Amino acid sequence: MPEIFSYPASPHLASRIDNRPIDFERIKQATQALSERYDYVLLEGAGGLMVPLTDDLLTIDYLAREKYPLIFVTSGKLGSINHTLLSFEAIQKRNIPLDTVLYNLYPDVEDPTIREDTRHYIATYIQRNFPGTKFISVPIL
Numbered sequence: 297m298p299e300i301f302s303y304p305a306s307p308h309l310a311s312r313i314d315n316r317p318i319d320f321e322r323i324k325q326a327t328q329a330l331s332e333r334y335d336y337v338l339l340e341g342a343g344g345l346m347v348p349l350t351d352d353l354l355t356i357d358y359l360a361r362e363k364y365p366l367i368f369v370t371s372g373k374l375g376s377i378n379h380t381l382l383s384f385e386a387i388q389k390r391n392i393p394l395d396t397v398l399y400n401l402y403p404d405v406e407d408p409t410i411r412e413d414t415r416h417y418i419a420t421y422i423q424r425n426f427p428g429t430k431f432i433s434v435p436i437l
C-alpha cells in the first residue's frame with residue numbers, strides 16, 4: 297500500500313482532500329518489486345471499475361494502460377446482473393483480458409433464489425461471451 301489517503305472515498309476525491317496527487321510511479325515500483333518476489337501479484341481496485349483515480353483517469357483505464365488482466369468479483373445481491381454485465385461491456389470495449397470472475401456467495405442473507413439464478417445467469421453469459429474466462433464461486437469463509 298504505497299499510497300494511502302485519509303478520507304474513505306473515491307481516490308480522485310481522497311487525493312484532492314489530502315491535497316496530494318496519487319504517485320502512480322510509486323505504485324508501479326511497488327508492483328514491480330512484488331512481481332520480482334512472487335509468482336502472482338493481486339492489485340485490488342478501490343470500489344468498481346469506473347471509479348476515478350484522478351479527474352481524468354478511471355480505474356478501468358489504468359488497467360487498460362498497464363495491460364493488466366482482470367479478476368472481477370461479483371455476487372448474488374439483487375442488481376448484480378445489471379452491474380456485472382455493464383462492467384463486462386466496459387471491459388470488452390477496452391479489450392481488457394477477463395481472466396476470472398469470482399462469484400462471492402457472501403453475505404448469506406441474500407435471497408437464495410435470486411443468488412442461485414444470478415450465479416447461473418452470469419456463468420452462462422461468460423460461457424457465451426468470454427470463452428476462456430474462469431468462473432469460480434467463492435464460499436463463505
Ligand SMILES: Nc1ncnc2c1ncn2[C@@H]1O[C@H](COP(=O)(O)OP(=O)(O)OP(=O)(O)O)[C@@H](O)[C@H]1O
Nearest residue numbers: 340341342343344369400401402403434435436437
Ligand atoms: N466470502 C466471504 N466470506 C466471509 N466473509 C466475507 C466474504 N467476502 C466478504 N466478506 C466480508 O465482507 C467484508 C467486505 O468484503 P470486501 O472487502 O470483499 O468488500 P468490498 O466490496 O471489496 O468492499 P470495499 O470496496 O469497501 O473494500 C470483508 O472484510 C469480510 O469481512
Ligand SMILES: C[C@H](N)[C@@H](CCCCCC(=O)O)NC(=O)O
Nearest residue numbers: 304305306307341342343344347
Ligand atoms: C471507501 C470505499 N470502501 C472504497 C472506495 C469506493 C469509491 C466509490 C466511488 C463511487 O463509485 O461513487 N474503497 C476501497 O474499495 O478500498
